[in-house]
Structures are given as C-alpha cells and as structure tokens.
Amino acid sequence: MERDGVERLLAEAGPDSRRLRHALTLLCDAQWWTLADLVRETATSRRTIETLLRELPLERKGDAFRIPLTHTNDYQDLLALAPPPEDPVAHLLPHYASELTRLKDLVARAPRARHVLDHVSATPETILRRALLLGARFWLPGTRLLCVGDHDLTSLAVKLIHPETDVTVVDIDERILAYIDAQRLGVRTRWADLRLGLPASARDHDLALTDPPYTPEGTGLFVARAAEALTDNGRILLAYGASERTPMLAFKVQQALADLNLAYEAIYPDFNRYFGAEAIGSAADMYILRPTTKTRPAVTSRLSRQTTTIYTQGPQSVESAHNALTAPQEAIQDFDPDLLVGEWPKDLTQPRVRLSTWLSKPYAATLDRVAVALPLGLEAALPRILLATRASHVRVVGSDLPPLPDVLSTVYKLSAGGDVLDAVRLPQPPGDAASVLRRILDNGHAKLANTWREALIAVARTQGSALTKNEARTLIAEAAPWSEGLTPLDAPLHRLSALPEAVTTTISALTTTT
Structure with a gap:
C-alpha cells in the first residue's frame, strides 16, 4: 500500500488535518466528485485539495474522480470519523423543499457575476440557510433588515421564508436591483456606492447582513456602513472567508472589524458555500x-x-496601479468652474468638496459651473452626480464614462468628447407632466414622493381645482408604489426610467380626482 505521501500531508497539517481527512472520507465513499464540488463540500482551498489528490490513486470518469473501490480499505484508519462542525439550521432544511426549488431557479436566472465587484454567487442552499438562521436567532415580524450588497439574493430568500420581515437592499449593481424588483416579493431597493455614502432611507434598521469584498478595506467599509445603518440594539451578520493557508489575511480583516469596536456574538464556521471562490474553499x-x-x-x-x-480585481482593486484620483487641470482650462468636486490639482484655487459630500447633501451656494473629477471605477455614480445639483453647466472628467439614461434629457443637454462630458441645464419645459418630472429631478436630495405630491397640487391649482395632500399621495402610490422613501439620487435607474410614464399617469388621473 503506497500512502506515504498522504500520511506526510496529514502529519504536516496536524490538528487541521481534519479538512484533508474529510476529503479522504468522501473520496472513499464510492461517490464521484468534481474538483469544484469537493472543494465546496469540504470548505478547503483548491490548492490544498489538489495537493492531496496528487498523492492518491484515482479513477476518473470525465471531470469526476474517486478512489477506486479496491483501494478504499487502504485508508480507513486515516478517515475523519465525525462530521464537520454542526450546521445550526440543517434540521430545518427538509421543511423548505419548495422554497429551495424556487431559490434554485432565482439564482440560476440572476445576472451574471461581475468580477470587478468581487462577485461570487452563494449557493441556493446557503441563502436559504441564511434566512433560516435569521429566523432562528431573531424575532423577524416587523423587523427591518438591510442587505448591504445582495448579489447573492439573500433578500429574496428572507421574503420567501419570513414575508413579514421589512427588507431593503442597497447595491451598486443596477442589474441586481432591477432583478430583485422584478420578483415582486416586496423588497425595497436603493442604489448606493458604499464608498460614497449610505442613502438616508437605508438607516434605522434592526439587522444588517453583508457578504463584502474579502479585503480588509472592503470588509471594513461594508461592515462600517452596516453599523451606520443600525439602531442602537442592532446586529450585523457578516459572511467572510479566508483560505486555511492565509491566516494573516484573516487576521487583517479581523483587525479591521476590531477597529470598529464590535462585539463577536457568534461565528459559525464554513456556514456559507459558493459557486467559485475555490481559493478559500468555496x-x-x-x-x-x-x-x-x-x-x-x-x-x-x-x-x-x-x-x-x-x-481584489479591476480598476478599484487594492493593488491596482491605475487608481489615481486626480483629474488633469487641462480638462477645465476653458471652463472656469465655481466649484471643484472630487480630487483636482492642489494649485487650483476654487472651492472644492468631496464626491461623497456632493452626493450626501445639497451644496449651499448658488452655482453656475461645476467641474467633477470621476475616478475610474466609480462610473455608476455619474447619473447621481448630475442630479445632485442645479448648476447651469456641469463638466465631468473621467475615463470610460457610461451612457446616461434617457430620463436625464429632461434636465440636461449632454455632449461628450474623449474623457469629458458636458451637461448644460435646459430651460423649464412646457406641459404639466414634463414640468412635474423636471421638478422631481431638480430636487435630487429630496424625497421623490414629497416633491411629486407638491408638484401635483400646484398643477391642480393652475387648473382651477383643489387637490389635497392625501389625494395626491394616493395618486402617486397607485402609479408608483415603489416611490415611498426614495430620492432621485438613491433610486435605481430602472425606477428613474419609469418616472416619466408614472408622472403622466398621475397627471391624467388629476381630472378624475378633482
């Protein structure tokens, strides 16, 4: 029996050899395994599993493999006789077979992962178990849960299992927000780039759940935003994993958590499983x-x-060499701005504000010209940057500036050339519907439904009719039930794009109401 290499690996791993012994047990159990499935089942890094496989006599069937049945007895004394740490909600899973079937379909149809956002999809079983853990640990009826990023669709699992929970998602990915809204399960969606701020409507929650980028910077930011969103008696559920080979990385992340003065109430090992992320054992x-x-x-x-x-990847990766934030002074030589937003050369004398400040509150002074430096990797904020001001002319300087939604043509005449976008404010439009829409978009920091309500009342007054606030609220709720609590700055683009039709609907309904 040739097993010297296996015994050497187990001896080197010491007490942590249970991972290898678990993998060995599975390989000796007559089942066929792919590398990805074995990594995920054992929660062991791909590199460690590959090291073990090189020492074993394997038979193969396509991409799958196992230890031949004639050799399994050779390893019986090396196997892990007990299962991995107990899953706190495993006993509940058989009661939710239909919900799991639906979640499998939802995950299969979800938008593809974006590597520049460090997306790795959790398995349907994982998001179901997250929902079950929330219900087992906390009282959810009436509880407000915030998902700080939700590429995994945990919000949908929670609403399926605990529909009485109030669930909100903040995410930078417009595709995810639109997909969640399309399921009509009652999840509220808010756009946010957490590097720039947290929407006001995403505060005062009881629980927050996040599966952030697994860098110290990413985890520290997402957890800080989660803490910012909580009431005094709240809790944060954090999914975080590191390879058993890189304890120093885990230490750095935990240091970032320690810097936030958080108490650890529980850690459930290997609770979350993923399609991918094999470097950390999926x-x-x-x-x-x-x-x-x-x-x-x-x-x-x-x-x-x-x-x-x-x-960890893309232009906003921690190790990227292409993340300089300072815009070139030449881009505004002929512009003479009243205000600089973002990072500009220090020798420019104009007043300046951070991008995060620009998006968080209205700028107090009256402005004619504004120059904005938009760093590579923050392009998703561009529509909100333009909606954050009433300046006559905004010049945005940045690379790979994305196309803008048609709804912004109500506010600006847009022209682009190279790495510069000029947005010149249009005069107020004629027509009741156009004027109401423009009033909403001119108040980017205000609650959309409130501005809409006052604009409808003003239109009714010009028509010689009286419209009460409650009547206006009813019209808006019927045309856009998703509008409550939203501002134009934190509205997902698919909601902004739906505004013109919804506004027209409320204008048409004015005649009947009044």
Whole structure:
C-alpha cells in the first residue's frame, strides 16, 4: 500500500488535518466528485485539495474522480470519523423543499457575476440557510433588515421564508436591483456606492447582513456602513472567508472589524458555500456582530479616511496601479468652474468638496459651473452626480464614462468628447407632466414622493381645482408604489426610467380626482 505521501500531508497539517481527512472520507465513499464540488463540500482551498489528490490513486470518469473501490480499505484508519462542525439550521432544511426549488431557479436566472465587484454567487442552499438562521436567532415580524450588497439574493430568500420581515437592499449593481424588483416579493431597493455614502432611507434598521469584498478595506467599509445603518440594539451578520493557508489575511480583516469596536456574538464556521471562490474553499464563516457604545465614533473615524480601492480585481482593486484620483487641470482650462468636486490639482484655487459630500447633501451656494473629477471605477455614480445639483453647466472628467439614461434629457443637454462630458441645464419645459418630472429631478436630495405630491397640487391649482395632500399621495402610490422613501439620487435607474410614464399617469388621473 503506497500512502506515504498522504500520511506526510496529514502529519504536516496536524490538528487541521481534519479538512484533508474529510476529503479522504468522501473520496472513499464510492461517490464521484468534481474538483469544484469537493472543494465546496469540504470548505478547503483548491490548492490544498489538489495537493492531496496528487498523492492518491484515482479513477476518473470525465471531470469526476474517486478512489477506486479496491483501494478504499487502504485508508480507513486515516478517515475523519465525525462530521464537520454542526450546521445550526440543517434540521430545518427538509421543511423548505419548495422554497429551495424556487431559490434554485432565482439564482440560476440572476445576472451574471461581475468580477470587478468581487462577485461570487452563494449557493441556493446557503441563502436559504441564511434566512433560516435569521429566523432562528431573531424575532423577524416587523423587523427591518438591510442587505448591504445582495448579489447573492439573500433578500429574496428572507421574503420567501419570513414575508413579514421589512427588507431593503442597497447595491451598486443596477442589474441586481432591477432583478430583485422584478420578483415582486416586496423588497425595497436603493442604489448606493458604499464608498460614497449610505442613502438616508437605508438607516434605522434592526439587522444588517453583508457578504463584502474579502479585503480588509472592503470588509471594513461594508461592515462600517452596516453599523451606520443600525439602531442602537442592532446586529450585523457578516459572511467572510479566508483560505486555511492565509491566516494573516484573516487576521487583517479581523483587525479591521476590531477597529470598529464590535462585539463577536457568534461565528459559525464554513456556514456559507459558493459557486467559485475555490481559493478559500468555496466557503465562508458567518459572523454575528453587535455594535457597542464605542462603535459609532469608530465608524465615523473609519469612514472619514475612506479609500475607493476596496476590491481584489479591476480598476478599484487594492493593488491596482491605475487608481489615481486626480483629474488633469487641462480638462477645465476653458471652463472656469465655481466649484471643484472630487480630487483636482492642489494649485487650483476654487472651492472644492468631496464626491461623497456632493452626493450626501445639497451644496449651499448658488452655482453656475461645476467641474467633477470621476475616478475610474466609480462610473455608476455619474447619473447621481448630475442630479445632485442645479448648476447651469456641469463638466465631468473621467475615463470610460457610461451612457446616461434617457430620463436625464429632461434636465440636461449632454455632449461628450474623449474623457469629458458636458451637461448644460435646459430651460423649464412646457406641459404639466414634463414640468412635474423636471421638478422631481431638480430636487435630487429630496424625497421623490414629497416633491411629486407638491408638484401635483400646484398643477391642480393652475387648473382651477383643489387637490389635497392625501389625494395626491394616493395618486402617486397607485402609479408608483415603489416611490415611498426614495430620492432621485438613491433610486435605481430602472425606477428613474419609469418616472416619466408614472408622472403622466398621475397627471391624467388629476381630472378624475378633482
């Protein structure tokens, strides 16, 4: 029997050899395994599994393999006799077979992962177990849950299992927000680039759940935003994983959590499983964190020194050499702006504000010309940057600027050339529907439904009719039930694009109402 290599690996791993022994047990159980499935089942890094496989006599069938039945007895004394750590909600899974079937379909049809956002999809079983863990650990009826990023669609699992829970999602990916809304399960969606801020409507939640980029910078930011969103007695559920080969990376991430002065209430090992992420064993632990009285000051301090480079890949990766934020002075030589937004050369004398400040609150002074430096990787914020001001002329400087939604043509005449976009404000449009829409978009920081309500009342008055606030609210709720609590700046683009038709519907209904 040739098993010296296996025994050597087990000896080198010491107490952590249970991972290898678990993999060995599975390979000796007559089942066929692919590499990805074995990595995910054992929550062990691909590199470690590959090291074990090189020492074993394997038979193969396509991409699958196993230890031949004639050799399994050779390894019986090396196997792990006990299962991995107990799953706290495994006993509940058989009761939710139909929900799991639906979640499998939802995950299969979801938008593809975007590597520049460090997307890795959790398995349907994982998002179901997250929903079950929430229900087993907390009282959910009436509870407000915020999903801080939700490429995994945990929000949909929670609404399927606990429909009485109030669930909101904040995400930078417009595709995910549109997909979640299309399921009509009652999840509220908000656009946010967490590097630039958290929408006001995403605050005052009881629970927050996040599966962030697995860098210290990314995890620290997402958890800080989660803490910012919580009430005083809230909890944060964090999915985070690292390879058993890289304890120093896990330490750095936990240091970022420690800097936020959070208490650890529980850690469930390998609770989350993924399609991909084989470098970390396609698995991540589930942390339950509780803010302390020292958390809010720590969060404020952490966010005050926020960097935009938080991912492992793409132009905003931590190691990227292409993330310089300073815009070239030549781009505004003929522009003479009143205000600079973002990072510009220090020798420019105009007043300046951060991008995050620009998006978080209206700028107090009256502005004619504004120059905005938009870093590579933050292009999704472009429509909101334009909606954040009433300036006559906005010049945006950045690379790979994306096309803008048609709804912005109500506000601006747009012209682009090279790395520069000029947006010149249009005069007020004629017509009741166009004027109401323009009034909404001119108040980017205000609650959309409130501006809409006052605009409808004003239109009714010009028609010689009286429209009460409650009547206006009813018209808006019927035409756009998703509008409550939204501002134009945190509305997903598919909601902004639906505004013209919805506004027209309310204008048409005025005659009947009044």
